[in-house]
Amino acid sequence: MDSDARRALLGAPDVGPLFRELFPGDRLIVVSNREPYEHRWGQDVGDIEVRRPAGGLTSALDPLMRAVGGVWVAWGSGEADAQAVDDNDRVGVPPDDPSYTLRRLWLDQHDIHRYYLGFSNQFLWPICHLRPEITRVRARYWERYRRVNRRFAEAVLDEARGADAVVWFQDYHLALAPQAVRERRPDLSLGHFWHIPWPPLEIYGVTPQAGDLIRGLLANDLMGFQLPSHCVNFLHCAEELTGATVDWETLTAELDGHRCQVRAIPISIDVEAFEQAASVPDAEEQVARLRERYAPGDVKLGLGVDRMDYSKGLPEKIKALDFLFERYPEFRGKLSVVQVAVPSRTSIEAYDELTQKVERMVWELNDRFGTEDWRPIHLIKQALPPDRLAILYRASDLCLVGSLMDGMNLVAKEYVASQVDGAGVLLLSRFAGAAGVLDGYIEVNPYDPEDYARLIRDALSLPEEERRARMRRLRGSLGSIYDWMADFFRAWAPARRGEGAPMIETTHEEREGAQMRAAVDG
Numbered sequence: 001m002d003s004d005a006r007r008a009l010l011g012a013p014d015v016g017p018l019f020r021e022l023f024p025g026d027r028l029i030v031v032s033n034r035e036p037y038e039h040r041w042g043q044d045v046g047d048i049e050v051r052r053p054a055g056g057l058t059s060a061l062d063p064l065m066r067a068v069g070g071v072w073v074a075w076g077s078g079e080a081d082a083q084a085v086d087d088n089d090r091v092g093v094p095p096d097d098p099s100y101t102l103r104r105l106w107l108d109q110h111d112i113h114r115y116y117l118g119f120s121n122q123f124l125w126p127i128c129h130l131r132p133e134i135t136r137v138r139a140r141y142w143e144r145y146r147r148v149n150r151r152f153a154e155a156v157l158d159e160a161r162g163a164d165a166v167v168w169f170q171d172y173h174l175a176l177a178p179q180a181v182r183e184r185r186p187d188l189s190l191g192h193f194w195h196i197p198w199p200p201l202e203i204y205g206v207t208p209q210a211g212d213l214i215r216g217l218l219a220n221d222l223m224g225f226q227l228p229s230h231c232v233n234f235l236h237c238a239e240e241l242t243g244a245t246v247d248w249e250t251l252t253a254e255l256d257g258h259r260c261q262v263r264a265i266p267i268s269i270d271v272e273a274f275e276q277a278a279s280v281p282d283a284e285e286q287v288a289r290l291r292e293r294y295a296p297g298d299v300k301l302g303l304g305v306d307r308m309d310y311s312k313g314l315p316e317k318i319k320a321l322d323f324l325f326e327r328y329p330e331f332r333g334k335l336s337v338v339q340v341a342v343p344s345r346t347s348i349e350a351y352d353e354l355t356q357k358v359e360r361m362v363w364e365l366n367d368r369f370g371t372e373d374w375r376p377i378h379l380i381k382q383a384l385p386p387d388r389l390a391i392l393y394r395a396s397d398l399c400l401v402g403s404l405m406d407g408m409n410l411v412a413k414e415y416v417a418s419q420v421d422g423a424g425v426l427l428l429s430r431f432a433g434a435a436g437v438l439d440g441y442i443e444v445n446p447y448d449p450e451d452y453a454r455l456i457r458d459a460l461s462l463p464e465e466e467r468r469a470r471m472r473r474l475r476g477s478l479g480s481i482y483d484w485m486a487d488f489f490r491a492w493a494p495a496r497r498g499e500g501a502p503m504i505e506t507t508h509e510e511r512e513g514a515q516m517r518a519a520v521d522g
Helices: 003-010 012-022 056-068 109-128 139-159 177-184 210-218 228-242 271-277 283-294 314-327 349-369 386-395 410-418 449-460 464-476 481-496 507-521
Strands: 027-031 038-041 048-051 071-075 090-093 100-105 165-170 189-193 222-225 245-247 252-255 258-264 300-307 335-342 377-380 398-401 425-429 442-444
Touching: 012 056, 012 481, 027 056, 027 139, 056 100, 056 481, 071 139, 100 139, 109 139, 139 177, 165 177, 165 481, 177 189, 177 210, 189 481, 210 228, 210 252, 210 258, 222 228, 222 481, 228 245, 228 252, 228 258, 258 481, 271 386, 271 410, 283 300, 283 386, 300 314, 300 386, 300 410, 314 335, 314 349, 314 449, 335 349, 335 386, 349 377, 386 410, 398 410, 398 449, 410 425, 410 464, 425 449, 425 464, 442 449
Parallel strands: 027 071, 027 165, 071 100, 165 189, 189 222, 222 258, 300 335, 300 398, 335 377, 398 425, 425 442
Antiparallel strands: 038 048, 090 100, 245 252, 252 258
């Protein structure tokens, strides 16, 4: 049985019956920019192969869809996608045993450049990660974002024709689609999970289309965010920029007679999948080979796994390591760090500049401190499959997650899930959402490289008993992706009926934030 089938058996069926219990008779429609399966040309002429795109969200939602059926609406990005669908742009998936429908949309080069690379990733992404100075505001980006969101909405309406359905939108690419659906089908229940941070009004307010985006999202019955602070920021923006009536006690916003409930529902990972991948029969041999390659003998192995993105704090991490080897020379030749830096959005100037900067900084540090038989940093500029990552996580003595701003950061959770030996140490930025839900990490401030270096030193010097105690706490605080789904559905069902949604394990923080906002307003 392959790993996807195991996940379908071990995780999603627990959520599948819950969905059917909470939404009896409803069809589930998931809507995302990325698709769960791509069709690509094989080596032989005319041969088509199926590939699973990288991404934790699509991998996690696929078993849910297998369990409950329904439709997944997404951009058809595979080179042979158009040849695999029927006349209505639909294809049954998974290909070996179809249990739900993938409905594909087609984006041309203008769509990709303006909707995806343009407005989504050169405006919304930097704004939400508190980097307004690198945004690019273009009228043609916004117009194409609106047009593509309308097309997603039309596909949803087509799939929901003549049926009772609940529609689950994913992330920042689709902020306008809920309103477009609501206008035509007010009877449908809409939910939306925003995976990245929501910035404070002082940052978000520079958005020329700020009110339009919020109106689009307020058409949902339930808006889910990673953290209570994101909920508070969103409601404050809704109140100030659209005139929505906000109830800070119940965390709801009402606009044009429709009420949207807002909840913090932090996402997680498929914990069991990473535990299994880190525990395969030859895992110890694989770990030994990795350590022999990167950290032979008594050398400690550090690890970073990040997309090549300015929100991940890669230059700051390298600067901290520079301080470490400069201030604490006893670690020269005693610590090697593998930094996986996955290329991302390479056609955007800010990402190209970041790549060049990181490569230069790594070269300079290795040139300054490295020797013939020891390299301080090994830079891997490619994505690694989850099974290989799990072994690398297990092999590492410490993991460095130094995000400058992150909605959650699932690398931190993947590391913890893969630490089946229980002796690794997680250094986690206070600015990553994971810092608000995990317990047992060492908190770092990536903007303070000297203190960052000191904390790396301290982590490497921790007694084994304390390392294991910290990892036990981390693993005890690690929820599953299926817990996240269940929490979202439990909050969504009463919101659909117009009832108050539960506060999902963050009641104290959410109410504290609401009280702070009420005090400011008062």
